Amino acid sequence: MERPYWEATLESRLVVQRCDTCGGWQWGPEWICHKCLSWDMKWKEVTPRGRIYSFERVWHPVHPALKGHTPFLAVLVELPDAGNVRMLGNLLGDPMQQVQIGSEVIAEYEHHNEAGSPYALVHWRVVRGD
Secondary structure, eight states: HHHHHHHHHHHHOEEEEETTTTTOEESSSSSSSSTTSOOEEEEEEEEEEEEEEEEEEEEEEESGGGTOOEEEEEEEEEEGGGGTTTEEEOOOOOOSOOTTTTTTEEEEEEEEETSOOEEEEEEEEEEOOO
């Protein structure tokens, strides 16, 4: 069900589900629309920019692969171009940086082409004003 999302990340694109019946956006991926219960879900490319809605500084690794990689910042990003759905990801940069709710962020893609099945992770970086 989420395969189109992962395929898009390999091309450094961000896609989110949208119902072709009612136009509602949703994240995470589902077979059925949360608003109208239609089965007519499609994947739509969206601008890979959003706003920080919430965040957490993570100090304890929840998986063995994260041992030695804490602290890190997990952010909940609201996507204006996708009906303000919210997507979770890592915030790049100094893990001790000050985080402002509402800050604009842009997606960056971490490609893992050497994996048996290549994949890319979506991370977020604060857009700094000039």
